[in-house]
Amino acid sequence: MKSRPLFQAAILLLLASTLSAQGTQSFIVMSVIGTVHCVEYPGADQSRLVQGQALGMEAVVSLTTGASARLLYQDQSITLKEAGNYPLKSLVANLPSNSSSFLKRFFNYVYEGIVNTSGSKQIEKYHELYLTQSSGGIKGFAGADYGISLTQPVMGNIIPFPARFEWFSAGDSVLYDFQIVDFQTDGLIFKALLRDTMIVVNLEQLAVEPGRKYYWVVQQKRLGEMAIGFPLADDPYMRSPKVEFVISNQQLSDLTKDLEASEAYKNGVEIDRFLMMAQTMEEANYPSWANRILLEALGKEPANPLIRKVYAAFLIRQGLWEAAQHYL
Amino acid sequence: MAFWRKIFDWNTLIITALTFVFIWMFQVFFFSRHFLDPFNNGLRDYEVTDIVYSKFRNANSVDWVKEIVLVNVGQPNRAYLAKVLDRIGACEPSVVGLDIELDGRKDPATDSLLKASIEKIPVMVMASRLIAFDTAAKLFEPPAYCDPYFRDGNLRAFTNFVSEDTSIIRLFSPREQTKEGEFYAFAVEVVRQFAPDKVDELLRRENPVERIWFTGRENFIKIEGDRLLEDLYFQDLQKQGTLKDKMILVGYVGSHQPGEPELDRFFTPLNSRYTGRSYPDMYGLEIHANIATMVLRDKYIFQLPKWVEELIGWLFCYFNVLMFHWIYVHVHSTFHGITRLIQLVELVSIFFFIALFFYYFRIQFNLADGILAMLLSYDVIMIYESLIKKKIKFLQKL
Numbered sequence: 001m002k003s004r005p006l007f008q009a010a011i012l013l014l015l016a017s018t019l020s021a022q023g024t025q026s027f028i029v030m031s032v033i034g035t036v037h038c039v040e041y042p043g044a045d046q047s048r049l050v051q052g053q054a055l056g057m058e059a060v061v062s063l064t065t066g067a068s069a070r071l072l073y074q075d076q077s078i079t080l081k082e083a084g085n086y087p088l089k090s091l092v093a094n095l096p097s098n099s100s101s102f103l104k105r106f107f108n109y110v111y112e113g114i115v116n117t118s119g120s121k122q123i124e125k126y127h128e129l130y131l132t133q134s135s136g137g138i139k140g141f142a143g144a145d146y147g148i149s150l151t152q153p154v155m156g157n158i159i160p161f162p163a164r165f166e167w168f169s170a171g172d173s174v175l176y177d178f179q180i181v182d183f184q185t186d187g188l189i190f191k192a193l194l195r196d197t198m199i200v201v202n203l204e205q206l207a208v209e210p211g212r213k214y215y216w217v218v219q220q221k222r223l224g225e226m227a228i229g230f231p232l233a234d235d236p237y238m239r240s241p242k243v244e245f246v247i248s249n250q251q252l253s254d255l256t257k258d259l260e261a262s263e264a265y266k267n268g269v270e271i272d273r274f275l276m277m278a279q280t281m282e283e284a285n286y287p288s289w290a291n292r293i294l295l296e297a298l299g300k301e302p303a304n305p306l307i308r309k310v311y312a313a314f315l316i317r318q319g320l321w322e323a324a325q326h327y328l
Numbered sequence: 329m330a331f332w333r334k335i336f337d338w339n340t341l342i343i344t345a346l347t348f349v350f351i352w353m354f355q356v357f358f359f360s361r362h363f364l365d366p367f368n369n370g371l372r373d374y375e376v377t378d379i380v381y382s383k384f385r386n387a388n389s390v391d392w393v394k395e396i397v398l399v400n401v402g403q404p405n406r407a408y409l410a411k412v413l414d415r416i417g418a419c420e421p422s423v424v425g426l427d428i429e430l431d432g433r434k435d436p437a438t439d440s441l442l443k444a445s446i447e448k449i450p451v452m453v454m455a456s457r458l459i460a461f462d463t464a465a466k467l468f469e470p471p472a473y474c475d476p477y478f479r480d481g482n483l484r485a486f487t488n489f490v491s492e493d494t495s496i497i498r499l500f501s502p503r504e505q506t507k508e509g510e511f512y513a514f515a516v517e518v519v520r521q522f523a524p525d526k527v528d529e530l531l532r533r534e535n536p537v538e539r540i541w542f543t544g545r546e547n548f549i550k551i552e553g554d555r556l557l558e559d560l561y562f563q564d565l566q567k568q569g570t571l572k573d574k575m576i577l578v579g580y581v582g583s584h585q586p587g588e589p590e591l592d593r594f595f596t597p598l599n600s601r602y603t604g605r606s607y608p609d610m611y612g613l614e615i616h617a618n619i620a621t622m623v624l625r626d627k628y629i630f631q632l633p634k635w636v637e638e639l640i641g642w643l644f645c646y647f648n649v650l651m652f653h654w655i656y657v658h659v660h661s662t663f664h665g666i667t668r669l670i671q672l673v674e675l676v677s678i679f680f681f682i683a684l685f686f687y688y689f690r691i692q693f694n695l696a697d698g699i700l701a702m703l704l705s706y707d708v709i710m711i712y713e714s715l716i717k718k719k720i721k722f723l724q725k726l
Contacts, residue, residue, distance in 0.1 A: 028392060028549075029549075030392075030546070030548075030549050030550065031549065031550040031551070032551075032552075032555070033552060033583070047564070048560065048561060048564050050561065050564045050565045050568050050570065051397070051549045051550070051551050051565065051568075051570050052397075052549055052565075052568050052569070052570030053568055053570075070546070070550075072390055072392055075389045075390050075391060076388055076389070076390065077388070077390040077546045096388075100386065102384055102683075102684070102687055102688070105383065105384045105386070106384055106680060106683060109379070109383050109384065110676060
């Protein structure tokens with residue numbers, strides 16, 4: 001008879017502890033650098049994020065370029081460093097398990113000590129594996145600053161046709177997080193997680209406005225990596241440059257009508273016309289269109305050294321040194 | 329009686345004693361020699377428990393210390409510091425610890441502004457440094473680097489840690505006697521103003537130095553001084569009550585990014601590389617915050633007395649020798665293989681138990697001599713049986 005009240009009390013205690021545990025399912029802002037905003041729930045006004053603030057699951061944190069924030073969820077620290085919008089619910093979904101026990105960590109340590117006998121002999125034997133891990137000199141100096149190089153100059157003014165975004169492979173079993181982002185607000189416009197190193201996006205279908213600036217960026221991801229789609233650290237060696245572009249509503253014929261009326265163009269051979277057209281497009285800051293014309297010219301005469309050199313020089317001017325090397 | 333006869337053996341006792349003589353000779357003649365310096369410098373400043381901190385701790389787990397807030401003011405000038413302290417004071421903190429040395433007087437106008445800002449804060453602990461020890465008087469000289477103009481009416485505390493210049497910070501001294509009276513360590517003084525009963529508990533332990541129980545550097549809310557000077561942000565922060573009734577530690581805390589000046593940065597056992605060269609991993613202010621956390625939460629490290637460690641070491645060695653000697657006598661053909669295997673298993677097991685006790689119970693004990701004795705015992709048994717015993721007839725009768 002006496003055991004019944006005890007049992008009831010135990011159930012109540014368990015229930016209360018469960019409820020109180022649920023009550024602490026919030027994020028705490030531990031540090032903020034730069035301007036960071038948040039919307040606490042859908043439809044709420046945007047407010048400034050401050051340390052000590054508690055945020056619920058419905059909140060979305062927005063970082064501007066150069067800003068960072070560190071949040072605490074339960075006992076896990078999450079650092080947001082890259083500009084963008086971070087719905088907290090998605091962050092939780094992507095958090096790695098934090099439940100490895102002391103015993104597991106101990107045996108991992110002992111096991112790694114046995115398996116990874118990383119000594120000088122090991123380094124000598126497998127030097128190829130270690131060679132890329134450290135280097136003298138200044139990283140990125142007079143060379144590529146980014147881990148992902150682009151093959152196509154989708155930049156400058158862009159006509160909202162299907163655009164082909166392409167980049168060099170960053171290795172096997174790498175996924176690519178491709179994003180198109182509003183330059184002014186850092187709001188995400190388009191996003192895709194890809195295995196391929198290319199994507200064709202019909203810009204007409206996206207919520208983009210003529211005259212407005214956007215950028216696109218590709219971030220390396222590995223399978224099983226934390227927070228796919230929500231990069232927690234901005235490491236240039238893990239991504240492409242942020243390539244800015246503006247949606248243009250200008251008619252191409254407006255740009256080319258003077259050229260097409262010129263004697264030089266009329267009297268030139270086909271290849272000369274291609275080159276002149278490409279130059280006009282480049283001068284009007286339509287590099288992607290110029291690229292398209294030059295590729296068309298190359299398609300007609302792939303071995304023509306003049307076109308190859310002109311195209312290589314064009315790519316170098318757009319900062320695509322690695323892509324240019326194929327044509328030199 | 330039969331049990332004691334089984335476990336007591338004169339040969340075993342002599343081999344154990346010989347083993348410790350070997351260890352002693354080894355330490356005297358080898359470890360103190362300079363040609364072993366690279367080895368020494370790499371490993372002398374290392375404790376087994378460092379592995380617990382750097383490898384077995386759940387590095388992803390953050391235990392938020394709600395009572396403490398860090399404010400990073402970089403390397404401030406006094407006018408800037410005055411403005412930041414004004415803002416902090418307006419948030420009604422419980423106590424403010426200023427880990428910036430205000431040595432000497434500078435511009436009278438800014439100095440008076442700073443003094444006025446300091447005076448507005450009801451409880452302020454100011455950083456100073458112990459720089460000289462008078463061995464004759466057995467007292468420290470009065471703490472330096474805090475000008476009397478600023479310290480007037482405020483508490484002073486020393487920011488020194490107990491360590492060699494570039495060593496790992498593991499210890500702090502809770503209080504020291506100076507020619508001006510007793511002074512507390514910076515973190516201890518700040519906690520004393522916030523929760524005096526906690527410091528009473530620390531002092532009751534009567535340890536001249538305490539080991540720091542490091543909990544991490546991400547456990548604290550951190551605010552940039554520049555942001556405090558932004559009106560809108562400051563209003564939001566005040567509304568949030570982030571600093572109200574808290575312990576505020578003001579000083580230099582970088583963001584641990586590459587290229588930051590190595591100012592007030594130290595090595596701690598949390599460093600992911602526990603031996604050899606690496607980068608200092610914690611700012612002084614973060615170490616003070618860790619000490620304050622440890623005192624606030626009564627998380628002290630317990631050390632076994634030296635004599636207990638010695639006793640365990642001797643007993644450990646004795647029973648190993650007893651076992652190995654038995655194997656040597658009775659299973660002589662496989663003595664080498666079995667002994668080495670047992671040594672390996674024992675080594676991992678001891679390491680596991682040391683780590684386990686430290687991780688869960690914060691009990692630290694040093695079994696270095698016992699382990700070394702266990703490893704040497706194999707060779708000492710061989711030397712004893714094949715050389716010493718054959719030369720000394722008396723031993724053959726034991």
